[in-house]
Amino acid sequence: MNTNNDDKNIIAGWLAAHRSELIDVADYIYAHPELAYEETLSSRCLADYLEHQGFRITWKTAGIDTAFTAEWGTGNPVLGFLAEYDALASLGHACGHNLLGTAVAAAACALKDDMTANRTSGTIRVYGCPAEEIMSGKIVMNDQGVFDDLDVAVTWHPFDRNRISNDIWQSQDIKNYRFHGVSAHASKAPENGRSALDAAELMNIGVNYLREHVPSDVRMHYAYIDNGQPANVVPDFAMTNYFIRSSLHARTEDASQRVDNCAKGAALMTGTTVDIELVKSCKEMKVNRVLTELYYDAMTRIPTPEYTEEELNFASKITEEAGLQNNGHYFEGLEPLESEPVPISIGTDASEVSHTVPLITISAATMCKGTPLHHWAAARQAGMSIGHKGMMYVARCMAEGTKLLIETPGSIEKAWEFHKGTGHF
Numbered sequence: 001m002n003t004n005n006d007d008k009n010i011i012a013g014w015l016a017a018h019r020s021e022l023i024d025v026a027d028y029i030y031a032h033p034e035l036a037y038e039e040t041l042s043s044r045c046l047a048d049y050l051e052h053q054g055f056r057i058t059w060k061t062a063g064i065d066t067a068f069t070a071e072w073g074t075g076n077p078v079l080g081f082l083a084e085y086d087a088l089a090s091l092g093h094a095c096g097h098n099l100l101g102t103a104v105a106a107a108a109c110a111l112k113d114d115m116t117a118n119r120t121s122g123t124i125r126v127y128g129c130p131a132e133e134i135m136s137g138k139i140v141m142n143d144q145g146v147f148d149d150l151d152v153a154v155t156w157h158p159f160d161r162n163r164i165s166n167d168i169w170q171s172q173d174i175k176n177y178r179f180h181g182v183s184a185h186a187s188k189a190p191e192n193g194r195s196a197l198d199a200a201e202l203m204n205i206g207v208n209y210l211r212e213h214v215p216s217d218v219r220m221h222y223a224y225i226d227n228g229q230p231a232n233v234v235p236d237f238a239m240t241n242y243f244i245r246s247s248l249h250a251r252t253e254d255a256s257q258r259v260d261n262c263a264k265g266a267a268l269m270t271g272t273t274v275d276i277e278l279v280k281s282c283k284e285m286k287v288n289r290v291l292t293e294l295y296y297d298a299m300t301r302i303p304t305p306e307y308t309e310e311e312l313n314f315a316s317k318i319t320e321e322a323g324l325q326n327n328g329h330y331f332e333g334l335e336p337l338e339s340e341p342v343p344i345s346i347g348t349d350a351s352e353v354s355h356t357v358p359l360i361t362i363s364a365a366t367m368c369k370g371t372p373l374h375h376w377a378a379a380r381q382a383g384m385s386i387g388h389k390g391m392m393y394v395a396r397c398m399a400e401g402t403k404l405l406i407e408t409p410g411s412i413e414k415a416w417e418f419h420k421g422t423g424h425f
Helices: 010-017 019-031 040-052 097-117 137-143 196-213 249-270 289-299 309-322 376-382 385-407 411-420
Strands: 056-059 068-074 078-084 122-129 152-159 171-180 219-225 237-246 273-282 359-365
Touching: 010 019, 010 097, 010 385, 019 040, 019 097, 019 385, 040 056, 040 068, 040 097, 040 122, 068 097, 078 097, 078 385, 097 122, 097 152, 097 385, 122 137, 137 273, 152 385, 171 196, 171 249, 196 219, 196 237, 196 249, 237 249, 249 273, 289 359, 289 385, 289 411, 309 376, 309 385, 359 385, 376 385, 385 411
Parallel strands: 078 122, 078 152, 152 359
Antiparallel strands: 056 068, 068 122, 171 237, 171 273, 219 237
16 A cells, blocks of 8 residues: 655656656657667667756776766765666567666666755766667676675566566576688588588587486577578588576576587587687676565555556457467556565576665566566567656665665665575564
């Protein structure tokens, strides 16, 4: 039940007053989907809005053209909000990053308004983080120490439900395997060739047999990168891209080494060579119980969205068209906080940040129940009022949760104790 008096709530008031312009920002990013490290329009749109709201903008954070840092205030605590805005090839914003970045900016601005009114000291930073879809931006930024002086980091992700993301997002290795062979005419002189493609295929066969002998949470998936050669040429080059994941970094490392051995064995069998490139590596999410409980407390006081008959009809139609499983229950309120973290089978580069500073992640319903991420149905809802309502809701959750964090004596210290392993529940 909502116990806030919204008429006197500065955060709620700011969000209500700026709702239409925030939706315009989200819709602009939605209409201009840009891939990893190409988010020129999206990052500029978000940074321009924050600058208009009084934030100081610094571009090329960590040397990345489409990364920025927006800062307001001085002194401690230093509060970091992590925004994303990259899209997916062919699917557009099927992960809802148009909503993700906009809600983060909205939360920071609403909190700024509250801190100004109450003369609360502290620094708010919004980090424009590119290339989450290829597990890259935040890892590069984290490796360069961008987040080192934060007291806490705050972010969220679109999903089909409202809850604290009490989740262990997966540890991941992303690798490229480049096989080099000897070209030859495939019909006239095949004996002179050493097929890089044969090596790539044998590697993948080996990995498929390996699946039986790894822990049940390990995931290994791959794609061939086209070498552009016709079938009448023994290919002297072939490349595969692998994502190797689990809910524990040590398990990911072990599986990753065994995949490497499959590649080396395939090269030996075919008389080829292989170059192994570790593109990115990310640890699993480090969940902070102090933050999950505190932000959940804040969320219990915030009303979840209500939906119009038109929106419910839309949810019904898209459920039928996409074959979603929800038994006609399209939206629900706030889910209870689990007693223990929950391993999930997806990853985010925000997990790497969680090992540097205490991090909280919130989930909000920007799509009806049963809608999977990276799906056209998720993209459709990210560009309409269902997505907008989840965005505005979670912006308030992040702002109110961070306000409660600032105003609760010792909470930041306790979060750090838990982060370092010296605190407990």
